[in-house]
Amino acid sequence: MAETSAIEWTDATVNFWWGCTKVSPGCDHCYAESWNAFRGNGEWGPGAPRRVIKGAAGLLKTLQRKSTAFYQDHHRKPRVFMSSMCDLFDNEVDADLRLPALRSAAEAPGMHIQMLTKRVGNVLPMVPPEWEKQWPQHIGLMISVCTEREAKRDIWKLRSLKEFYRIPWVGISMEPMLAPINPPDLKGIDWIIVGGESGKNSRPLHPAWVAHIQRACKDAGVAFFFKQWGEWLPDGEAAADVFQSLRRAGVETMELHADPSPFATVRFDTRTMYRAGKKRSGGLLNGELFHAFPKELQL
Ligand code: SF4
Numbered sequence: 001m002a003e004t005s006a007i008e009w010t011d012a013t014v015n016f017w018w019g020c021t022k023v024s025p026g027c028d029h030c031y032a033e034s035w036n037a038f039r040g041n042g043e044w045g046p047g048a049p050r051r052v053i054k055g056a057a058g059l060l061k062t063l064q065r066k067s068t069a070f071y072q073d074h075h076r077k078p079r080v081f082m083s084s085m086c087d088l089f090d091n092e093v094d095a096d097l098r099l100p101a102l103r104s105a106a107e108a109p110g111m112h113i114q115m116l117t118k119r120v121g122n123v124l125p126m127v128p129p130e131w132e133k134q135w136p137q138h139i140g141l142m143i144s145v146c147t148e149r150e151a152k153r154d155i156w157k158l159r160s161l162k163e164f165y166r167i168p169w170v171g172i173s174m175e176p177m178l179a180p181i182n183p184p185d186l187k188g189i190d191w192i193i194v195g196g197e198s199g200k201n202s203r204p205l206h207p208a209w210v211a212h213i214q215r216a217c218k219d220a221g222v223a224f225f226f227k228q229w230g231e232w233l234p235d236g237e238a239a240a241d242v243f244q245s246l247r248r249a250g251v252e253t254m255e256l257h258a259d260p261s262p263f264a265t266v267r268f269d270t271r272t273m274y275r276a277g278k279k280r281s282g283g284l285l286n287g288e289l290f291h292a293f294p295k296e297l298q299l
């Protein structure tokens with residue numbers, strides 16, 4: 001929980017509790033769990049008690065108070081990611097904890113609240129009942145999609161929620177993107193964030209998978225945000241001298257096919273991936289920065 005954030009698509013993070021249970025292959029190397037373990041706590045997994053963060057409502061009030069000054073400096077409202085260390089729609093969390101958190105967010109209209117979940121099916125039964133009449137217009141909803149299976153299972157649910165509640169904007173975070181995802185039907189979707197995985201056991205991200213989604217966003221007029229390559233930098237996605245120095249340093253490499261399926265009969269577009277680390281890998285795609293936001297988040 002912080003008044004500022006290193007996450008490129010937000011300005012601040014607020015968490016009303018810490019802890020979660022893994023529900024997706026995208027959770028395998030959950031950064032929040034690692035951070036939590038580093039801090040010596042144990043709020044992860046089925047039945048593990050979540051840790052309540054007492055100062056969260058106060059931080060939201062502080063951010064709300066400061067939002068006018070932020071607007072004057074940046075000509076837009078601050079973006080606040082709620083929650084980076086848990087999932088708001090975790091079914092192991094009582095309504096007594098979730099509902100006050102969501103109602104606090106509703107009382108902070110000076111900000112853009114960015115809710116992100118891997119449990120889109122829980123949104124309808126878990127948001128405050130009064131939101132059916134009037135969804136707070138400064139709150140948007142994002143879902144996390146890491147594989148084709150999750151895309152097919154969840155994107156239509158997000159679209160239905162947007163229509164039902166008249167949510168001002170909705171987005172899909174494909175981070176970490178773990179495999180190629182066929183361009184989904186993007187009707188009604190406002191934003192897609194794509195990114196690779198970082199950390200010790202990270203899985204690589206093939207540029208063809210990113211290009212696929214980028215093209216789909218362009219065709220559908222959806223804001224496209226490329227966050228990072230993560231741990232593995234694909235050959236050709238940085239200046240030549242970067243690769244020279246990586247080769248000189250003897251960093252680990254691997255070959256990645258555009259179709260990584262073990263059943264693929266043809267191997268095409270094979271790229272060498274360098275374990276360059278998140279910092280050196282950066283977030284340029286074909287030498288360009290793609291940091292688009294939906295228009296609602298630019299106000
Ligand atoms: S849903 Fe999010 S916070 Fe929960 S385990 Fe998965 S990645 Fe971590």
